[in-house]
Amino acid sequence: MALITAVTFGIWCLGLLLWWKIHVPSNLPSNLPRIPVYVSLLGLWSDLGQDEIYDRWLRKPLEQHGAVRFWFAGRWSILVIKPQYLTDLFRNEDIYAKAGNQKKIPWSVMASLLGDNIISSHGDNWRLYTSIMKPGMTKRNFDCRQLVNKSRKLVELLLQAQSRTAAGKGVVINPFILRYAISVMGQSFLDIDFQCLKDQENPIIELQTTIKRSIFKPFYMNFPVADKYPALFPSRKRAFTLVKRFESLLCELIRDRPRTGSDKKHQSDNDQVVHMLEQALKEGKITEKQYRDNLKITFIVAHENTQLLPNSMFYQIGIDPKVQDKLRDEISATGVANPTADTVNKLPYLTSVIYELLRLYPPISQLTNRVAECDALLGDTVPVPANTYVGWNAYGVHTSSANWGPNAQDFIPERWGLSVEEMQLKFRRDTIRGTFIPFNAHMRKCLGQAFVLLQMKIAVFELVRSMRWKVDPEYKLKLPGAGVLAPVGCRIVFEEIEVRGQVSEAETADDGVSLYDGGDL
Numbered sequence: 001m002a003l004i005t006a007v008t009f010g011i012w013c014l015g016l017l018l019w020w021k022i023h024v025p026s027n028l029p030s031n032l033p034r035i036p037v038y039v040s041l042l043g044l045w046s047d048l049g050q051d052e053i054y055d056r057w058l059r060k061p062l063e064q065h066g067a068v069r070f071w072f073a074g075r076w077s078i079l080v081i082k083p084q085y086l087t088d089l090f091r092n093e094d095i096y097a098k099a100g101n102q103k104k105i106p107w108s109v110m111a112s113l114l115g116d117n118i119i120s121s122h123g124d125n126w127r128l129y130t131s132i133m134k135p136g137m138t139k140r141n142f143d144c145r146q147l148v149n150k151s152r153k154l155v156e157l158l159l160q161a162q163s164r165t166a167a168g169k170g171v172v173i174n175p176f177i178l179r180y181a182i183s184v185m186g187q188s189f190l191d192i193d194f195q196c197l198k199d200q201e202n203p204i205i206e207l208q209t210t211i212k213r214s215i216f217k218p219f220y221m222n223f224p225v226a227d228k229y230p231a232l233f234p235s236r237k238r239a240f241t242l243v244k245r246f247e248s249l250l251c252e253l254i255r256d257r258p259r260t261g262s263d264k265k266h267q268s269d270n271d272q273v274v275h276m277l278e279q280a281l282k283e284g285k286i287t288e289k290q291y292r293d294n295l296k297i298t299f300i301v302a303h304e305n306t307q308l309l310p311n312s313m314f315y316q317i318g319i320d321p322k323v324q325d326k327l328r329d330e331i332s333a334t335g336v337a338n339p340t341a342d343t344v345n346k347l348p349y350l351t352s353v354i355y356e357l358l359r360l361y362p363p364i365s366q367l368t369n370r371v372a373e374c375d376a377l378l379g380d381t382v383p384v385p386a387n388t389y390v391g392w393n394a395y396g397v398h399t400s401s402a403n404w405g406p407n408a409q410d411f412i413p414e415r416w417g418l419s420v421e422e423m424q425l426k427f428r429r430d431t432i433r434g435t436f437i438p439f440n441a442h443m444r445k446c447l448g449q450a451f452v453l454l455q456m457k458i459a460v461f462e463l464v465r466s467m468r469w470k471v472d473p474e475y476k477l478k479l480p481g482a483g484v485l486a487p488v489g490c491r492i493v494f495e496e497i498e499v500r501g502q503v504s505e506a507e508t509a510d511d512g513v514s515l516y517d518g519g520d521l
Helices: 002-022 050-065 083-091 109-114 123-138 144-163 174-189 203-215 218-222 224-228 234-256 273-282 288-318 321-333 348-360 394-398 420-433 449-466
Strands: 067-072 075-080 096-098 366-372 376-378 382-384 389-393 467-471 491-496
Touching: 050 067, 050 075, 050 389, 050 394, 067 218, 075 083, 075 366, 075 382, 083 376, 083 389, 083 420, 109 203, 109 234, 109 288, 123 273, 123 288, 144 174, 144 449, 144 467, 144 491, 174 203, 174 288, 174 449, 203 234, 218 224, 234 288, 273 288, 288 321, 288 348, 288 449, 288 467, 288 491, 321 348, 321 449, 321 467, 348 420, 348 449, 366 394, 389 394, 449 467
Parallel strands: 075 389
Antiparallel strands: 067 075, 096 366, 366 389, 376 382, 467 491
């Protein structure tokens, strides 16, 4: 009898604790729809993609009310898609402060991985990191020759993989794109060649891949409190160990690389983010931990967009041969053997395809990393109590008929206009209005957006003129259930095209290919 009583009491206590964790705080606006908790937990037992989850449970309440009460990462927050709310959120940094995992869940594996960095920090720390790193992220002289050569190496690897694959069967593309993206990031921002395009078995890639599998598990994303108890959850103990190994390996590789510019007393136009961080550490402007945290975030973020977006590009263009043919005609008409920033930035259809990919497949589809510093009124309409987290869903913003018309969920590059100038104006206007937010907006917009756009344009230029491709007939589109947005396990069938007039990598090194000077967009 005593045992039954004890078990009953234990179950009652556990139920009370669970209720306390998932009940909606009374101070959140009751007029906003409440999304059931189980929607956030679907990843535990379902293989539904973000698009399916959004269409079934989120689209109607969000498009009707502009905001909802949403449970994520162990707390209730406010999720918004209404442009009026978004512009208020992004413009008022002092009211809705950036609050990354180091503040939201400081005990977690995510906080251990990312730390306090230029993206997640706020106030004095953010201003310090920006003053150090911004010149290396927004400079106008990125070397296009590296981008061209690495894109050609990606073509080579994909065609080699296709030659080893059964006829009519597709190549799983993401492993190759990951190697390409990390390679570009390393030589553009960290002054290091990670040898990703040469070595198939690469320790930094293996660690990065393993960490992503360990961290982004639905249970721990929704119940980060479990990270407080690694002794009870062995997988979290292993995840903490992996994070430490990744940090140690990255810092070791960076510090042991050949010196090319980091010991200079004054910045030069060719200095990279890593040089600026090393100089700031040497001068005592930042601590060793701040140096390491910003190295890690540079590594992760500077390759993530250009890993995710090409996956979406291969799929979308692979199911629409008319778009692929139109791109190929525009690129062939240039007659250019070695594209420069000036070459690709003048191509209107290429520009519109990249913009439309960002609209329909925003790489980071949902974020909840703003916290109200005081009681506020979002968009002069929604009461937001102090310490409430506010997030947004870029996929929802970009596929709303109120923002993009009745064909908002269709891939239509022509919606961006006819000329590059018209497209760039629309890009800026919609970003400011809060209807196009793949790179965030206003003062905290992504500092690397111009580089991402340039890298994508050159990659598509080289890929389209070197290969035809189609999606493997047996592959069915599957998007992740949460987090990043790109086709999962996409398989592509490639066919080589003869490229005339293209010079080799060795010749390209000194052939006068211009450096990046392509403007902001």
